[in-house]
Amino acid sequence: MRSRREFLQFAAVSAGVFAAYPSFVTAAARQKLTQDDLLSFDAKGQVTLLHLTDIHGQLKPVYFRPPSENYGVGNFEGIPPHLVGANFLRHFGIEPGSALAYAHTMVDYESLARSYGRLGGLDRTATLIKAIRAERGDGNVLLLDGGDTWQGSYTSLKTQGADMVSAMKLLKPDAMVGHWEFTFGKDRVEELIEEMGYPFLGGNVFDTEWDEQVFESTAFFERGGVNVAVIGQHFPYTPIANPRHMVEGWSFGIRPDKIQANVDAAREAGAEIIVLLSHNGFDVDQKIAATVTGIDVILTGHTHDAIPQAIRINDTLLLSSGSHGKYLGRIDLKVEAGRVVDAASTVIPVFSDVITPDAEMAAHIDALRAPYEAECNRVIGTAGALLYRRGNFNGSWDDVICDAIRQERDVDIALSPGFRWGTTLLAGQPITIDDMYTQTSMNYPAVYRMEFTGKQLKDILEDVCDNLFNPDPFFQQGGDMVRVGGMRYRCAPKASMGSRISDMVLTRTGAPIEAEKSYMVGGWASVNPDTKGPAIYDLLENYITAKGVVTPTNSQSVTVVGMD
């Protein structure tokens, strides 16, 4: 593992690269931004890699507020992607109030959102991809899907991923990897892979009975006269972070030795560029880049981090292309004598208002949504405040969900998982079924109600917290902290496991939560297959409908200590 000092040097070096932003970066208003500005790029070499990741079912443009808290610990403190707000802008030399500031940070988010509008939409992304293929030549471009594509919307739930598979096929990707895909169950995954017609790669999944690899690890492509190997890496902790019974008989894991073996085998087979298409998450892949040799590019996903360009760690470029369709990642590579000698990269924010939708994709999305359109657009309430999820601790959407669980299930304390998916609503916007399902669309939605002792609650918080803040990224699962309602606590991310959580208080009474005392707790998305209770999306619809205007009651539930 490299030292913090070395990581800081990477950060400094990468910051220096950001001298040449396209002109739109400094455009202060939407009307100055054009599709050509977004596409402007100093092309390099023979091969272009395009990267989409963590779309989470979002066919249409969305608001997605970047986090206010994204703490790194150990070697990863204070370096990308663990920079937010003004620190992010300063580090990357981005003008406050500019298009790029709006795309990447939450500074002045609501007012900039009203000016710059939504990002994403697969029809806009299709326009960008077609333009880049035309510019570079079809035979020079590889389009790679980093996974978490099939889950996350009303229509993806109703069609069990078929809508996304069908829409993505139109973009003609060359390969993909998975994570939430697996929550449709093994049989459905295999069905949809048949349907895709391009490889679902992953060298890190083995069947538990014979220890045989389940998926192909590597695919080879000829692009611009260069032999490119793409090695797949599915989310390593799928059977832990999500219900194990959905992938019964399959074992995952990071398996860095296996990655190294696949890289060596690909080189042996003549690959001149080696790409790891990964759903490991940003910090895990920083460690992979520092410890596995021979990877030219890691296209990383899972942690939903978006930084404006690739960072370099040793000889590996690491690009993280955000989430929810907000961005399209691009890396150009120049190869001479079988080695990468030059590169350029960008993460293009997909400003939906300035990109002409691709007619073919727009019509396809309309057709996919037609049977559900009326229900999707049904208004169930109004956002009384900015509603968002992303961030290490509570977000306002989860505060609403915790309020709903406490009321509808009559419990003292509510828990909501620290998912990183889920879009944003501006204050005053109507809440539609579509909006509500961006927070709740999933195949294990039951809201349980059960008694926990204070000690059990603390154990859960400590356990989840270690999965987020363990200084070794190989021990992190990649979700944010479980959200709480009805209680508050202090959290010290840099402390060791078992001593990060303190001062747990029941909000209703102001009394400390006692280890031996029992509390009635409600929560959702349990990985336990026998969980009973109403589905979170039904419970939330009832709550929002009854409330009309929804404003979260509590956003002061966590006090973070020991971080700058």
Added chain:
Amino acid sequence: MQTLVLKPISRRQALSYLGVAAASLTFSRIAFAGPDEVKARINDITNGAAGDNTRITLDLPEIAENGNAVKVAFDIDSPMTQDNYVKAVHILADGNPEPDVATFNFTPHMGACHASTRMRLSKTQNVHVIAAFSDGSFGNASALVKVTIGGCGG
């Protein structure tokens, strides 16, 4: 592969693999082995000789997918000849009710020294693999395996 002693641990309740819906179990009446007890046990095996890890390749997950069946595999670099072979490999865990997981005995006729098995791990703990070489020296490698309640990732 000849397995003379394969002694699964944890005859008592171990961490059943639970989501956030069901909290972790308590072990208040169970006495666990600890790092000290395991150190003493390793001393018993090696008569206090220090071993290094250079010849042992360990295959263990960083985080267990299922604490009730954690795969552990080892591969030990040895010519496995009459003059130079691995006599036995011991697997120990320092957070289980009893530290001994398994002992594998080998002969030169086996030609190679590798094996894998599944073990139960009650909680996050260190797993040690001790190899006894025919010249009386020892190898010693260990790794931390995290056992977590899971859920919430994404």
